[in-house]
Amino acid sequence: MGLLNLLSANPVAFLIIALALVFSLTVHEFAHAWVADRLGDSTPRRYGRVTLNPLKHLDPFGTLLLLIAGFGFARPVPINPNNLGRWGTFWVAAAGPISNLLLALITALLMRVFAGNGLAISILGIVLGINVVLAVFNLIPIPLLDGSRILGALVPSLGRSLAQFEAQPFSFLIVMAFIYLARGPIGNIIASVQNWVERTVGV
Template sequence: MGLISLLSSDPVAFLIVAGALLLSLAIHEFAHAWTADRLGDPTPRRFGRVTLNPLNHLDPIGSLLLLFAPFGFARPVPVNPRNLSRWGNVGVAAAGPLSNLVIALLCVALVAVLPREALSDGFRLNTVGTIVVTVLSVNLGLAIFNLLPIPLLDGSRIVGGLVPSLGRSLAQFEAQPFSFLIVMLFIFLFSEQLGALISTVRDTILSVVT
């Protein structure tokens, strides 16, 4: 289920998670755009994507999927790979997940210094701590998901840059008119398995750092 299931059961949690996703996705896409711009590709700037304004990065279909489905996406940043070196393209692809990991590390540092309320069976974070842990969880999930080696995701472009022969095949697939629909169908059909994988990795990391 998507975020909409939280709205009726816990509206406050819905607002926290939705806000965390909105800001984290904007930072993720901004990181792609800023990196490409700095490495010499003017395409993201021409499309107004070198900005932290979330409205410039939202995708209508991706946002609806976040609300009603177990996955979603922001509007991909347009990049011209010809304006970048091989390693430049890898850097642009890696910038998005890396931005989420940086946010996650900042959240870990905050959790370490935030006060905890004593309980009979342990400790509980206060409201601010709960928000920080939510932002941490969201960014870990985004980083893990985007690093999966699935076509159109950052992970596949990183792998494609590291292995040029594979990168050419992936680029040919992504250039096909129905590649987006094929990938969306794959993610939808295997959403339960992908969700379990992401949750397992994320929860393992959370159990160590919180």
């Protein structure tokens, strides 16, 4: 369900979820850019992506899709793998999901701190859930997602095939179809990871 369906029913919930999504997606993309910059690739900096300004990271079509379909994306951070090497590329790809997992753990810790505040718990619960979804979802090893770039760095020959597939105009539709068909197993993994986060922090 897209966020637009929630707008008329519960505007406050819509605003909270929208802000949490923007914040989480921004941190995710910033993490990619920051790690690439630290590892010697100035490409993200030249494109103004080493920033927490959400306007630099949000994609118009991805944001519209998020509002309508409940699934969207931010603008990919441009990098030059030649400046990073195999393992640099690996860490840049992994930085986004890692940042969301860290945000989930921090949010769970804050839920312990604000245990007596119902409103804070509700908001933090939304942030926690969104970041677990982003972390797990982006680790799926299929083209257009960080998982495929992580896999490509670990297995360079496979990485070239994944990159060629990603360049095809129909790749987005195939990935969307896969995600829709695999939504059950993906949902189970997301629930398991969220349970692990909450148990780790003791929520």
